[in-house]
Amino acid sequence: MPKVLTIEDDAVTAREIIAELGSHGIEVEWVDNGRDGIIKAVGAPYDAITLDRILPGLDGLAIVTTMRQVGVETPVLMISALSDVDERVRGLRAGGDDYMTKPFAPDEMAARIEVLMRRRRTAGPVTELRVDDLELNLITRTARRGGLELELLPTEFRLLEFMMRNSGQVLTRMMIFETIWGLHFDPGTNLIDVHIGRLRKKIDRPGLPPLIRTVRGSGYMLADAR
Amino acid sequence: MHAESSSLLPEREQRATEQRADEPGWPSDRRGMTPVASTVSAAGLSRSWRSSTTRLLIIYGALFVVWSSVLIGVLHWETSKYLGAISDQILEQRARYLSTLDRQQLPAAMDASNAADLRGMMVYGVFTAEGQYVSGNLAYPPAELPADGRVHLLHSGIQRRGYDGGDEFHARALALQLPTGELMVLARSTNITERISQIIRQGLLWALSLTLIPGLIGGYLLSRGPLRRVRQFEAAVQPIMRGSLDRRLPVSDRRDELDLLASIVNNMLAELERLMGEVKGVCDSIAHDLRTPLTRLRAQLHRLQQQTAPEDGRAALIECCIDEVTALLARFAALLRISEMEDLRRRSGFGMVDMSAMMRDIHDLYAPLAEDKNVRFAIDIDPPPPLPGDRELLFEAISNLISNAIKFTPSGGNIRLQLRPCEGGAKLCVVDSGPGIPLDEREAVLQRFYRSDTALQLPGSGLGLSIVSAIVRLHGFRLEIGEGDDGGARVTLLCVPRDLSQPVAN
Numbered sequence: 189m190p191k192v193l194t195i196e197d198d199a200v201t202a203r204e205i206i207a208e209l210g211s212h213g214i215e216v217e218w219v220d221n222g223r224d225g226i227i228k229a230v231g232a233p234y235d236a237i238t239l240d241r242i243l244p245g246l247d248g249l250a251i252v253t254t255m256r257q258v259g260v261e262t263p264v265l266m267i268s269a270l271s272d273v274d275e276r277v278r279g280l281r282a283g284g285d286d287y288m289t290k291p292f293a294p295d296e297m298a299a300r301i302e303v304l305m306r307r308r309r310t311a312g313p314v315t316e317l318r319v320d321d322l323e324l325n326l327i328t329r330t331a332r333r334g335g336l337e338l339e340l341l342p343t344e345f346r347l348l349e350f351m352m353r354n355s356g357q358v359l360t361r362m363m364i365f366e367t368i369w370g371l372h373f374d375p376g377t378n379l380i381d382v383h384i385g386r387l388r389k390k391i392d393r394p395g396l397p398p399l400i401r402t403v404r405g406s407g408y409m410l411a412d413a414r
Numbered sequence: 415m416h417a418e419s420s421s422l423l424p425e426r427e428q429r430a431t432e433q434r435a436d437e438p439g440w441p442s443d444r445r446g447m448t449p450v451a452s453t454v455s456a457a458g459l460s461r462s463w464r465s466s467t468t469r470l471l472i473i474y475g476a477l478f479v480v481w482s483s484v485l486i487g488v489l490h491w492e493t494s495k496y497l498g499a500i501s502d503q504i505l506e507q508r509a510r511y512l513s514t515l516d517r518q519q520l521p522a523a524m525d526a527s528n529a530a531d532l533r534g535m536m537v538y539g540v541f542t543a544e545g546q547y548v549s550g551n552l553a554y555p556p557a558e559l560p561a562d563g564r565v566h567l568l569h570s571g572i573q574r575r576g577y578d579g580g581d582e583f584h585a586r587a588l589a590l591q592l593p594t595g596e597l598m599v600l601a602r603s604t605n606i607t608e609r610i611s612q613i614i615r616q617g618l619l620w621a622l623s624l625t626l627i628p629g630l631i632g633g634y635l636l637s638r639g640p641l642r643r644v645r646q647f648e649a650a651v652q653p654i655m656r657g658s659l660d661r662r663l664p665v666s667d668r669r670d671e672l673d674l675l676a677s678i679v680n681n682m683l684a685e686l687e688r689l690m691g692e693v694k695g696v697c698d699s700i701a702h703d704l705r706t707p708l709t710r711l712r713a714q715l716h717r718l719q720q721q722t723a724p725e726d727g728r729a730a731l732i733e734c735c736i737d738e739v740t741a742l743l744a745r746f747a748a749l750l751r752i753s754e755m756e757d758l759r760r761r762s763g764f765g766m767v768d769m770s771a772m773m774r775d776i777h778d779l780y781a782p783l784a785e786d787k788n789v790r791f792a793i794d795i796d797p798p799p800p801l802p803g804d805r806e807l808l809f810e811a812i813s814n815l816i817s818n819a820i821k822f823t824p825s826g827g828n829i830r831l832q833l834r835p836c837e838g839g840a841k842l843c844v845v846d847s848g849p850g851i852p853l854d855e856r857e858a859v860l861q862r863f864y865r866s867d868t869a870l871q872l873p874g875s876g877l878g879l880s881i882v883s884a885i886v887r888l889h890g891f892r893l894e895i896g897e898g899d900d901g902g903a904r905v906t907l908l909c910v911p912r913d914l915s916q917p918v919a920n
Binding site for chain 2: 204208290291292293294295343369371372373374375376378379382383385386404405406
């Protein structure tokens with residue numbers, strides 16, 4: 189069972205994280221201050237950490253900086269009440285892997301944690317991705333479904349790569365937009381849907397079992413058709 | 415305005431000169447004035463003549479010239495009258511004396527008088543009835559002088575006898591018939607009167623030039639101080655207009671009227687800042703405070719959705735609720751984002767932005783959306799040099815413009831995104847073939863929550879263009895809304911960075 193450390197001084201938020209991650213089958217250990225947080229983060233192995241930016245005792249930025257300095261590479265999702273756009277940059281520069289502002293949608297938070305944990309498990313060079321009968325060659329940059337080559341535009345290729353690397357996980361529109369386009373504003377739901385729609389048309393051709401699924405209210409998931 | 419003010423002084427100067435020339439016995443002489451006029455009408459100073467100090471000084475100077483002229487005129491007139499009267503008395507007295515003498519004694523008495531008259535003020539002459547010279551030192555009798563024994567001012571000059579072609583001079587003269595039928599003429603030169611007039615006139619010229627030239631120079635120097643301060647105000651107001659309401663006008667410790675004005679404006683600014691802060695604060699705290707419960711509501715709905723089987727009829731309803739709450743949250747997020755950008759603090763994201771590459775990315779991002787709507791979306795790029803800016807924010811702003819264009823362009827229409835280099839930056843145009851934005855709504859669409867009648871049927875928050883506007887202001891760029899060739903909207907983003915070396919933020 190994967191294990192996540194939550195360093196969060198607000199009890200309501202912490203309970204929310206515990207409940208949401210619990211429903212995804214993730215065990216959560218909660219500490220409510222920075223000092224205990226840094227000791228646990230450095231001392232025990234976790235699959236991921238959610239870290240509040242502002243904490244009593246020790247600041248969230250200081251925690252992640254210290255962790256990286258002593259060589260602890262546990263993925264960190266920074267959660268902050270500071271909505272200032274500059275804060276994101278600061279958090280990521282200090283060594284955070286992802287950044288969310290409060291208040292957040294729990295499903296989005298869970299999706300991000302899962303992607304972080306997944307990224308860690310599959311770290312290392314990969315030359316080929318495979319989901320069901322869909323293959324993606326990262327060297328020749330070609331995609332095939334059931335042996336038939338798919339013609340993808342560069343953006344579509346990147347989108348498919350991101351979805352295949354995180355197959356079986358819910359990917360929210362915001363996550364897709366941030367990863368593929370590197371932008372953090374709200375593009376409106378429609379825009380990402382259109383891009384997914386185009387990719388879907390190329391991959392899930394009529395008659396084939398669909399690989400890309402819409403997760404109601406959240407986003408998309410690419411997974412085995414079975 | 416410039417041309418007008420530079421001609422101001424010469425014009426006044428001329429008027430003053432004309433007034434002087436109009437006075438009786440006043441020669442039209444502008445010599446004293448020319449240096450003044452040429453000193454002050456020099457190009458480049460013209461702006462300073464607009465200051466109130468200078469204007470007052472010029473008006474005062476003109477009045478001074480007029481009153482001095484009147485004063486000197488009266489003085490001159492009174493003096494000449496007095497001197498004339500004395501001269502007449504002397505002439506009459508002498509004539510009476512000479513006329514009582516015997517004819518034979520006359521030349522001797524005249525010579526005796528002449529000898530006593532060292533300055534040669536008087537001339538005497540006896541002529542035959544035909545005007546032939548008989549005796550005395552007058553060359554010939556004045557033509558227009560009637561022999562009535564009364565003193566007249568001669569209009570033409572007379573000439574002294576004995577000087578070879580000597581100078582003619584003006585004189586007051588008296589002629590009378592002697593019992594012998596001969597004509598006796600007595601004349602007295604008006605030299606003294608003329609000389610005194612000249613002295614008075616010169617005095618006036620000196621006085622005017624000595625008063626006016628330093629007065630005008632002083633006025634110019636005096637007006638420079640206040641003008642310089644007005645320029646300082648102007649410079650101080652620039653950042654305030656760009657949104658730094660915490661700036662104030664400079665107040666010196668002289669406590670003069672400009673300082674009074676500055677502190678009035680400063681008080682006004684303080685009040686304005688307080689009110690703006692209050693409005694923004696209320697807005698922000700509403701948005702901020704409602705976000706948490708809305709997020710919880712959304713989370714609960716989401717949980718409920720997961721517990722509801724997709725076949726259940728209520729699942730669709732729950733999804734609807736989630737969509738509504740999500741839209742609401744997006745609206746609040748946008749509102750807070752505008753407010754954050756209006757704080758003008760975000761500068762860390764600034765770097766050099768390659769606009770052409772960004773245009774292509776935007777095209778790449780939005781082309782599928784346009785295609786889905788059957789709208790042609792073309793880009794037309796003439797690469798400008800990189801610009802200082804925040805790539806992500808500019809991307810967001812232009813995305814908003816494109817997204818709007820796609821939203822309002824009907825199926826079968828087209829959208830053109832054009833990028834051109836221009837003086838000091840780049841010019842970006844988004845032209846669509848939609849219904850366009852009516853003239854009276856072009857200002858309003860940039861305001862928060864404004865939605866035109868045509869937009870009411872379409873989804874949206876009315877915040878898109880406000881975000882664009884905030885981003886544009888942050889960069890110091892300019893946004894213009896106009897009309898495209900085929901009646902659609904043309905939104906022009908003029909990306910000319912202002913000087914970024916000085917941070918706008920506090």
